[in-house]
Amino acid sequence: MGEQENPITLVEAVTQALAFELNNNSEVVVFGQDIGANGGVFRATEGLQERFGAARVLDTPLAETMIAGIAVGMATQGLRPVAEFQFMGFIYPGLDHILSHAARMRNRTRGRLSCPIVYRAPYGGGIHAPEHHSESTEAIFAHIPGLRVVVPSSPARAYGLLLAAIRDPDPVLFLEPKRIYRAAKQPVPDDGAALPLDRAxxxxxxxxxxxxxxxxxxxxxxxxxxxxxxxxxxxxxxxxxxxxxxxxxxxxxxxxxxxxxxxxxxxxxxxxxxxxxxxxxxxxxxxxxxxxxxxxxxxxxxxxxxxxxxxxxxxxxxxxxxxxxxxxYSRSPPRPTNSANVVRNGEAQP
Amino acid sequence: MHKPRLQLQASFDIAYLQYLDKQGRETQPLPEFATPDWLTLCHRQMQLARQVDDRAVKLQRTGRLGTYPSTLGQEAIGIATGNALAADDVYCPYYRETGALLERGVTIEEILAIWGGDERGQNFQHAPNDLPICIPIATQMLHAVGVAFALKQRHKQEGAPLQAAVASSGEGATSKGDFYEAMNLAGVWKLPVVFVVNNNQWAISVPRHGQTATQTIAQKAVAAGIPALQVDGNDVVAVAWAVQDALQRARNGEGPALIEAISYRLCDHTTADDASRYRSAEALEQAWQWEPIKRLDHYLREQGLWSDAKQQDLDRELAATMEAALGNWQARTPEPVTAMFDHLYAQLPEGLYEQYDQLRDEQQQGAGA
CATH class of the missing domain: 3.40.50.920 (Rossmann fold)
Structure with missing residues (x-):
């Protein structure tokens, strides 16, 4: 627990939250492309496979529809999948599963099944990346009933909000602003304390x-x-x-x-x-x-x-x-619209 | 020097399984599970499925039910698949699945509720872990792979016996990326999942040859490193054997499999479709010659296991079952309109309170007017 004092970056806070939840909830599984031995292209899952094993921290084949879809099946059977899309620009093949299934499973089964899934994706511009690596399309997802869309903006909020997202009983799209993955450090105690969702x-x-x-x-x-x-x-x-x-x-x-x-x-x-x-x-x-x-x-x-x-x-x-x-900006002074106003407002007009 | 050229020289050795031919004669000795009791049960259940389909189509035609996809002519696949699944296995059905749903314990009332526009039908009371019927094509195959992962995880972590997931689909679904991605991962992770493809020759209006240049649907599994089998999908014994075998393999930890069950859609795609626009009457008439119920009926009668008297008793019993279910379905209390909010999230977010109240007030005012 002495590590608490060490300031960490936003991406390290993501890793810390994933590790905390993997350690504390055996239903949590983390998967995506290159997230195992490689620790993710941004290193958000650095060391997790080594620590928690390849049965719970898994590299998948390169297929985004699949990543989105298997999370639905896993979640309906009680697992807590945390699926990583390598960049938000590649999430769209998975949109069908997020929109047509994850976000509505609870509703369409009238509460019998649910999808406590976290779909993580680095998003946003400003890191001189190739085409399709820099968009911010959160509004597409915010339009979907049944889904939550969460964006952290500091290491502490990344940690607390990701914990809350994983523990939430409904699907969450967790968008990580990659431009500030390493922009600042702050001490983030690894105490497992979640921050509230749905609160500004x-x-x-x-x-x-x-x-x-x-x-x-x-x-x-x-x-x-x-x-x-x-x-x-x-x-x-x-x-x-x-x-x-x-x-x-x-x-x-x-x-x-x-x-x-x-x-x-x-x-x-x-x-x-x-x-x-x-x-x-x-x-x-x-x-x-x-x-x-x-x-x-x-x-x-x-x-x-x-x-x-x-x-x-x-x-x-x-x-x-x-x-x-x-x-x-200041409003133009209200114009008199009829004589009644003028009279009511005071002095007799010349 | 010989230059390599593009070529297609692959050939696939896809086995084909049949026990009862089109006339209902044994082509080989039946497997042990196909006892007289089992066969007469399948005979009954296939007829029940046909009864439900028939009544559902009539209800739609008379404006009492929404669009409905019949399974006419494909009852053997659903009944055999549903029958092969154990209670703890998880079924991930597509939408054309009357027979399999009945086998899973989904009630006729629930099936009618789904197509009658009531989400409560998907809240299967007797199949709590099964996925709801899936309408976006082939997506359920990926869900089944995720389910299979969860079942394997539970087996490893808790020592529970390994159970399997089954996804059903039509052959049109095997044109989608979801299908290939599902098979690919199931192969890589060696998951306990079985894909049962109802090759009924038609994806709405597009025939089998318009979907794929492959000789079989089954061979698509080969590229994913998954074993596959073609079966006569109108032979309930063959489908049952194939699904049981694939499930046993899966439960033994030997990984996924694909079964292509060859059948024919004797009905329209759904009640919203008119297959006479694209399908010849001759082809349909020919397909009726090898439909699954008649075939089993012939066999049972040859074996002295069935008679007109027994059929009359069964007709009465099935009619009574159907009438009772219809009565229950029609007697259902409608859901309150606010149900559309009740299961949107585990707990309604505060930001939606206002819309919830608006809907409730509109309804109350409407009721009072």
């Missing part, structure tokens, strides 16, 4: 502006908040962490203070999570708003090859521009 985290308090972001974008969002602070503007930074189901209440609570909101995501804008969050805000808190909700996102383009990648990604400057747009 307030990462920074502030009363002037609410910034909502998740995954790797948290890094730039917090940096933007610091710059705003230098200008005397205190931004509250909220990480929903569970994108589906979404904890809108924490965001609304923040808006009670700030009345202005910017949603940041790397994914394309159209029908992205920003649209859902902005819609829910206006449904629940229209009267709270002093400005339209701003979206700072990737463009509605194909994710570029890495030469143009940085231009695609929402960086600090784009977040600051969104923040300033939200902060500088």
């Amino acid at each position: 985290f307030v990462l920074r308090e502030g009363s002037d502006l609410t910034l909502v972001a998740w995954g790797a974008s948290i890094k730039e969002t917090l940096a933007a908040a610091e710059q705003l602070s230098a200008d005397g503007i205190e931004a509250e930074v909220i990480d929903p962490a569970t994108l589906k189901p979404l904890d809108i209440h924490t965001i609304i609570d923040s808006l009670e203070k700030t009345r202005r909101c910017v949603v940041v995501h790397e994914a394309a804008r159209f029908a992205g999570l920003g649209a859902e969050i902005a819609t829910q805000i206006q449904e629940y808190a229209f009267d709270l708003l002093d400005a339209p909700v701003q979206r700072v996102t990737g463009y509605d383009t194909v994710m570029p090859y890495y030469q143009l990648e940085a231009a695609y990604m929402p960086g600090v400057a784009r977040i600051l521009a969104g923040a300033r747009a939200a902060l500088s």
Whole structure:
């Protein structure tokens, strides 16, 4: 337990959570491509096969439909499969099993069978990877009823949320922001304590502006908040962490203070999570708003090859521009619409 | 110097199994399990399946049931497969499976519920670990592989006897990647899983020769390193032997197998289909000559095990069984509309409370109006 004091990276926190749960629950099995002796292409499963054996930490053949599908069969018989897709860009052959089976097994059997599966996938851009290795398509999955979509943004949240995901009785898509796999270290006690799913985290308090972001974008969002602070503007930074189901209440609570909101995501804008969050805000808190909700996102383009990648990604400057747009917005003074208003408002008109 | 050229020189030695020929004559001595009791039970169960199919189609035609896929002419495969499975084995059925479901203890009421638009039908009361019928083609084969992994894991960790998983499908499903990926992994991990393919010659309107250039469906297993067998799918004894043998192998830890059961879909694909658009009446009439129930009936009568009097008794019994099931099904209390939320997650997420309340209120207002 002395290791507790050693700060670890996000990817090491993933490994630590997998090891904890493999050690504590014999129903947990971990499988995917190159996750055994190789420890995964990002080393997220480093040493697990050696420690827990090839019967519980398994290399699979190279077939994503299969990885998604066998997890369904395993889970219906009481196992807790944790399946790794090597990159989110290769998850789509498995979509049929995630959407048509894992997410609806409980419902279509009226609770007789269930799919406590964690589908893990590194996602997002910014690591100069080849084509298909950098997309952020969480909105596709967030649209699926019966599924949870969870994205950690720090080593501690990776550990606590992955434990919660494995223990959850329903399927979870666990998207790991690979750009920050090794971006920062923090001490993460290996105490097996899960963090709550379906709950947003307030990462920074502030009363002037609410910034909502998740995954790797948290890094730039917090940096933007610091710059705003230098200008005397205190931004509250909220990480929903569970994108589906979404904890809108924490965001609304923040808006009670700030009345202005910017949603940041790397994914394309159209029908992205920003649209859902902005819609829910206006449904629940229209009267709270002093400005339209701003979206700072990737463009509605194909994710570029890495030469143009940085231009695609929402960086600090784009977040600051969104923040300033939200902060500088002010409603035009209400125009009198009829004489009754004018009279009611006071002085007689000349 | 001789240059290697592209060539197709593989030949597959796929065995073909039959005990009763098209006229119901023994082509070889029947296996031990095929006792008079067992044969008359299969005879009964195949007729029960046909009865259920017949009534379900009629219910659909009169607007009381949704789309229904009959198993007409393929009853031997379902009955023999379901019969071969042990209670602790896990069945992963596709959607055309009346007979096998009945053998697994799924009730007629549950089958009617499924096709009558009620998810409670998939909550099999007497087959708690079996997967629900699977509609996306071939996906159930991968589920069966995962199930087989779980069964093997339980066997290794808890010392429980090794049980097996069985996935059923049509021959059209063997065109899908899921099928190849399932066989591939089952072979690599040597899992206790048996794939039973009902080769009924038609995937909706596309005939067998439009699905694959391979000579047999069975040989597709060879590339995955899995043993395979072709059987006369209208010979209930042959199917039963093949499935029992494959299951025994699987339970002995010898790995997966594939059985291609050759049959013919005497019905439309489903009640939403009209096979006369693409299938000749002559082909259909010819196929009726080797259907499975008539064949077994001939055999039983030759053996002095069946008679018109016994058939009349059975007809009465099956009709009564069907009527009782229909009565129970029609007497079911409808599910509350909020059931669509009740099993979405183990516990309804807070974010869905509002929608749940909206639906409940709409329903209450509708009921009051």
